[in-house]
Amino acid sequence: MAGFDAGQVSALLRKIGANDELLANAYVYGSIAADSQDNKTISTLHKAGLLRPDDEVGEFRVTTDFKRMLNRLMRKQSSYRQLTDMGKVIEALDETVKDYQLSVQAEQSEDAELFLEQLDDLLYETKDGLNNNLDNMHYGIVSQFGFVSSLANKIRQNERYLNHAQNLLTELQQIDPEACYEWINWPCPNEFARKITGFVYWFNKVLPRLRFIIDNMRLSLFRLRRDEKKANQLRSMTRFLRQHPEFELSDNLYEHPELPEGLKLAPAMALKSYVDTRNTALETPLIQLVQALRKQSIAQDVKERETAEIEVNPIERVSYQSDFFDLQAELLFEQAITSNVAISALVFWQHSQDDWQVNEHSIKPKAWIELVFSCYCKLTNEQQAAFSLNLKGVQVAGTSDNFSYHDVVIGLNEY
Known part of the structure; x- marks a missing residue:
């Protein structure tokens, strides 16, 4: 509970309300000067803790507590640095x-x-x-x-x-x-x-x-x-232009005798928001303009909208066609995974000839090895890291880093 009764609070509020203009001037202008008419009022406000003496003799300011309250109510930005520990x-x-x-x-x-x-x-x-x-x-x-x-x-x-x-x-x-x-x-x-x-x-x-x-x-x-x-x-631009007056253009520059003929400009055109009917030079074009406005405009024929038929063909359904040898290459990698044994592509090709001939499919060994190698290259980096690729071949004569491969061995890496 507060240490004051309602009567004391009401008395303080009455003092603020009765001297609102005086306190407002002291708050807005920073200080007020005491004269013979306001001496008694300022003394009363000083005793009430609403005004305090200023550094200058005879001047008064609002107290810190009262000013802080007004700053908060008026939303002045003097209290934003309040630190909350x-x-x-x-x-x-x-x-x-x-x-x-x-x-x-x-x-x-x-x-x-x-x-x-x-x-x-x-x-x-x-x-x-x-x-x-x-x-x-x-x-x-x-x-x-x-x-x-x-x-x-x-x-x-x-x-x-x-x-x-x-x-x-x-x-x-x-x-x-x-x-x-x-x-x-x-x-x-x-x-x-x-x-x-x-x-x-x-x-x-x-x-x-x-x-x-x-x-x-x-x-x-x-x-x-x-x-x-x-x-x-x-x-900076303004300062430069003031220091160099040669960049200022005169309004009568077009009349300067030393100005070349090609650079001369016509004087400014006088614009008006109305037509000077007393000017006889404007009589003829003005009459022509009025007569042109009075003529009825020729109505243009409305063109008929052109129509055309659109043929919509049904969507053709294409059945999925899988490549036989791509499936065989996937089967090679699957066997390498399930058996955990390195498998030669050439050996796999030799063992699969009977089944492939029954299904009427054939592929040459070189094309088969290239297909297996291309399937390995299509794998992701994580998948390639799981497999071990061993290329068997001989160096091409006359080169240093070129090889002719005749087999590919696919296996699993050990972690």
Whole structure:
């Protein structure tokens, strides 16, 4: 409970309402000067803790507490650097939770109610302070740091915002909110459990929001630096043109006697939004224009739409045709896998001649070996690594690295 009664609060609010214009001027303009008419009023506000003396004699400013309240209500960006030491907050919460748990277990209802109220105030102040901190940072980005005017100050404020937000994110990431569930790892009242789970739920939503704000700050800083670069380029261009007046074109340049005939320009044409009917030179073309507009336009014949028939042929179904020797090459690799024995392509060809002749299929040994080798090359890198390929052949005469292969042996690698 607060240490004041309702009458004291009402009296303070009446003083603020009765002197609203004076306090508003002191807040907006920074300070106010006391004159003979306002001396008594300023003295009363000074005693109430709403005004304080300035460095200059006879001038007064609003107090820090009152100004902080107005800044928060007016959403001025003076409190975005509020640091929230979550480590100390967690320690304070842990101490309050222990006091509450001991009071509940000892059946001390009054003390337990006191500690529960302290816990509720601490949780609210923590959430309210951090939410206000994030709101101020987000408002500053959305308003493009409207509380300062120059681009340099906007960039400086953005950099400070970004540095503060990154430090705050680093600090919050060091906290494990799931550890707070240990505070309710006992037969606690439901009201206490709801407060703790609500705090953990809120904390888990803060980090994504802060990361979103940091991303917007980086994007805003990039745009501000780009605008500053453009502004610097324009200033440099303006400075150069002022230093070189020869680039300024005179409006009467077309009348200069030394200007070549090919570069002379006609004077600017006087444009008007109406027709000067008193000008006799425009009478003839104006009459022709009016008469042309009065003539009825010749209607063009509407062409009939041309039609044509479209023949749609049924979709032809093509049956799948498999290649016989491709299947035989797959069978060769299958036998190498199942038997775990290296198999020669030439030996496989010799043993398969009887079956192939029955099915009326034949292939020469050289073409068969090339087919087996091409099937190996079509495998993936993992499949090729599983097989061992042994090429048997002789070196071609007159070359150093060319070989003529007469057999391929397929086997499995040992891992």
